[in-house]
Amino acid sequence: MPPILTVRELTTYLRELLEGDEQLADLWVEGEISNVTRSSAGHIYFTLKEAEAQVACILFRGYASRLDALPTDGEAVLVHGRVSFYEAGGKLQLYVDTIRSLGVGPLYLRFQELKAALEAEGLFAPERKRPLPRFPRCIGVVTSPTGAVIRDILNILKRRYPPARVILSPTLVQGKEAAPLIVAALERLWRFPVDLIIVARGGGSLEDLWAFNEEIVARSIRASPVPVISGVGHETDFTIADFAADVRAPTPSAAAEIAVPDATELRKMLAERRRRLRQVLERRLVTARQALETQRRHLQRLSPLNLVAQRRQRVDEQIDRATVRLRYRLEIARERLEGLSGRLAALDPQATLRRGYAIVHRCVDGVVVVSPAQVARGDRLDVRVRDGSFEAGVL
Structure with missing residues (x-):
């Protein structure tokens, strides 16, 4: 029965087997680089390949720092290194220490x-590109x-x-x-x-x-x-x-x-647009209401009923002013009339008679006697006093 190995024993055996081969410890390999990555530690990992085969490669940071240019995908290269088995990853790797560029690889070309x-x-x-x-x-x-x-x-x-x-x-x-x-x-x-x-x-x-x-x-x-x-x-x-x-x-x-x-962003955008639309509509509604109120007031001023009321108010005001002016004039006329009445009363013969005076007329011609020179002895006179008249003769 063949011996039973642990995984560790198997991977160690493979590593020692590969590292013990002198040809694999110092060899040059030609191929095309792909899958170049660089770790945070500065090590470079890549794949060296050709049409039907490939091998994983690692270039440690110390060797990478000596290169004039880092390897790139599609580059045809000649690499030098040694082959070993990476036990933790369970894979064969080519540990590279030198890279010589041969130009662009056939696949990349x-x-x-x-x-x-x-x-x-x-x-x-670009003009053939269609919008999504x-x-x-x-x-x-x-x-x-x-x-x-x-x-x-x-x-x-x-x-x-x-x-x-x-x-x-x-x-x-x-x-x-x-x-x-x-x-x-x-x-x-x-x-x-x-x-x-x-x-x-x-x-x-x-x-x-x-x-x-x-x-x-x-x-x-x-x-x-x-x-x-x-x-x-x-x-x-x-x-x-x-x-x-x-x-x-x-x-x-x-x-x-x-x-x-x-x-989610669409819902937020719709909510924001709804809010903005509401604000715009509210502002427009306020503006429309203000415009409507302005028009209402304007129409109210132009309304026939309002014009009639305004004209009626103006007529009433004019009537009031005319009444005041008329009353004033009547008052002035009354005062003037009273003044004239007083003056007429002062000139009224009856008023003079009531004060004890008499009016004497010559009976022959009715002339008012105002002077003794107007009468002669024997003339008949008509004497008018306050409550009547009588005749008298001149002696």
Whole structure:
């Protein structure tokens, strides 16, 4: 019976086996870099690959500081180092100490050539980009039916905009067969009343994302009857699908957030607009009431009844003024009359007679005698006194 090993014993055996091989302790390896990341400690992790194989690599901070330029995705390189087994992670790794650039790798070169050709054709022209619907009722999603990507997309869509209906068109998102399957998944959605489509995949190396760099996928995205959002890889990953899509999202989760509005923010916005509308209506109502009151007063001033009342008031005022003036004039006339009456009374002969005087007329001609020279001896006189008259003769 073969010996039974613990996991630790197995990983230690593999590490010692690899480190004991002189060829693996000092070797040069040629390949194309992808998936470059840098830890907070300054170590650089990347994948060295070719068409059918890849190996995980690590470049410690001390060696990285000696490089003129840090490695980049798509770069063809010649690296020197040693092979060992990383027991804690359970994987074989190439511990790199030197990197020599050989230029652009063949895969990345294919990417650049296809991008340039499609761009020259006008496939990525800004004027061909379509605006996203503001309130989509139905959203199509092209991605793997399993994994974190579809879960994140569904959760975000449900949280942000519950009314949206989601139709999943499942597909492979990696491998040689993925590109035609992605195209088929897109075309399936065209038969449904979707308002927009999300094409999504999680992060990975250039090879992992290569299906989204195929020309047939780019042309299918551009041929879509509805807008397409590309959410492939991480923020630093760019694919041909990103350029062909109407909108590029840095991640699948970001694609879901771009696709729909936030219902919570919409409710807040509606509440704010309702408040502003109420204020505007209230101000307009106050203004309308003030204008109505002004018109009412104006019409009231122009009203026939009001004009009659005003004219009547003016007539009454004129009558009052005329009455006052008439009374004043009557009073003045009365006073003048009384003055004249007094003067007439003073000139009244009867008044003189009542004071003991007499009026003497010559009987022959009725002339009033005012002087002794007017009479002669023997003349007959008519003497009028207060209560009668009598005749007298001149002796």
